[in-house]
Amino acid sequence: MPVNHYEVKNSYVKDIFKLDTPNTTYCIGIVDEGYVGHIYYGKKIEDPGIEHILRIDEMPWVPSKNNRDKSSFLDSFPMEFPTHGIGDYREDCLSVESSGGNFAVGLIYDSYEIINGKNKISGLPSTFGSDKDVTSLVIHCIDEPLKLSIDLIYSVFEDLDVITRSVKVTNNSKDSVFLKKIYSACLDMDNDDFVAVTLHGSWARERHMVESEVNRARVSIDSTRGESSHQMNPFLMIKNADATDESGEVYAMNFVYSGNFHASVAEDQFGQIRMLMGINSEDFKWKLREGDTFEAPEVVMVYSSFGTGHMTRTFHDLYRKHLIRSPYKDKKRPILINNWEATYFDFNEEKLISIAREASKLGIEMLVMDDGWFGHREDDNTSLGDWIVNEEKLKGGLKYLADEVNKLGMKFGIWFEPEMVSPLSDLYREHPDWAIAIPGRVPTLSRNQYVLDITREEVRDYVYESVAKVLRSANIEYVKWDMNRQLSDIGSVSLPKERMGELFHRYVLGVYDLQERLISEFPNLLLENCSGGGARFDPGMLFYGPQIWCSDDTDAVERLIIQEGTALVYPLSSMGAHVSDCPNHTVGRVTPFETRGHVALAGTFGYELDVTKIPKEDKDMIPSQTKMYHKYNDLVREGDYYRVASYSKNGQYDCYGVVSKDKKEALYTYVQVMMRPNYHSRKIKFKGLDPKRNYKIEGEDRTYTGEILMNAGYLVKNMWGDFKSCLIHIMEAD
């Protein structure tokens, strides 16, 4: 059984809950006074007799024995879900504002339940699994004075080293209470020389890996922007300072949520650390009337004693099998060509059809019409909200265009930015109060647009219907759902003042509701999420669409760093990656067309250029690139990802690979970012192969054992020039 309960006799610890995954164990202890303590998370152990780890014998202040310094106990005891204002001065997970205006809340064990499978979290995305895949533990707790019931929910995956956590709070009192803060997960343990790894960035520079020492200065990441953000991803990992890709302990948390978040880790006065993750409490306040329940989003926790590589592959497997629902999740995605970098706003139906005609001859399978097809949108100053086809631009209308594209044997896709409104739009003229704003304050513009108040049902209905109407009008098989600005000036005319602190979270629930409606009505739609590039690259969005546009930066070299950070957590099958034209529109760099193709192969693969205009030698390469995609995509999409070398660390070259689950095939990508004069070839030690197997490398006659390729290495010849790349395709020898 993955979840077990043990009663402990003659001990301060009364109950132990032991949660086991294939390689890990998590232990919770209920103590005399009913506090829910965290005993252990780490390598798998069989024996549940580990209550000594709670250090009770060292504590002079255990309340049931000596209550004179209860706060000293509370301020050091490892808690599963620390609460505010009762004497634990470390960062906590839950605080309230009671009807009396007080902030304190406690959490005392009441009972437990073990459930086969996993319950849904209402209105929110979450991982899923059958009764065989997952077992859940619910620890029911109460705060007696406030009459709150607080459920700590843990789900344990049978085949993966994953434990998910979420929390549910119900108000059983006649008086309303406000939640001022509710995080979803906490992890208390000793500091074992940990460094934190987080994913930081900006527009066009998303998810660069950053390491920070874990000590008394808090490592804290967050978003207050209403989306998960370009700047910080809702992912926090700590690892031993000497951990590598294959060795050392790693603890990671990833938030299945697409809005404001907070995660942190800091050491306390006793050298213990506390790692937390949840909805950001800034600008958050949620009213619970009698009988109301609040469900906090899910945190996915992964522990690996085999270094970061195992953590990464665990996340990839979990998200591919137990989070992404799209019918495309195990399928090749059509190779698309998107007209954004090809034309920006300057296109008409003829231009698009000419791109499609040329593209169809080269093996490209879908045309995606990006921004600029609706209202009067000739630049980014107008028309968001008016989702009516501009028939002056697209003569014959959308159906004609989609049909013409279909006649070429290609699918047709379209861009939307449903959550937004331009001040210059019919929608805004008619409903100025539909934009998020504060009465009496002119809201801040961003990209000359406002955010629609999709916390309101009538606004959501309008948004949904205007998108769905377009989709019903033609054969549209793909949608790129964009979101190009962050939220500000938080105010809604429909929320009473005591509920204004609910707006940020209600906004995210609104996004999820819209996307759920979309995929329910159009179940075969390929949905790619996007937010000014990759500002909403999070597990929440993967519940609705199988892929997310990784970054507006399509430069092959920049992408090495962005894709490395992204692939640390998210599967390659989810990373939107395209070959674009050079000089690159974001950085001006010129890289070989071949390298751009090799780098895009690590993601969903597509094109973002004017195929009627690019140099002939580049265009001539497209048929072989599209073949390359078909040859390798099953492997890239479904295989195990291994990081061999990082350009972000060595400044010279990058190497990563994907190995099939049966270890019979592997594909390694090597990018020589900088040429080294007068050096020997580069020795690369592959990872993930079967040491005992014999392998062949495509294009060579000899065979190698896996052991040789991984331990002695393989020699990659120097290539003439910078930004050169090659693929190394390894297959089991007969």
Ligand code: GLA
């Ligand atoms: C965002 C997206 C781009 C493109 C533009 C259109 O920036 O990331 O790919 O769709 O919007 O305005």
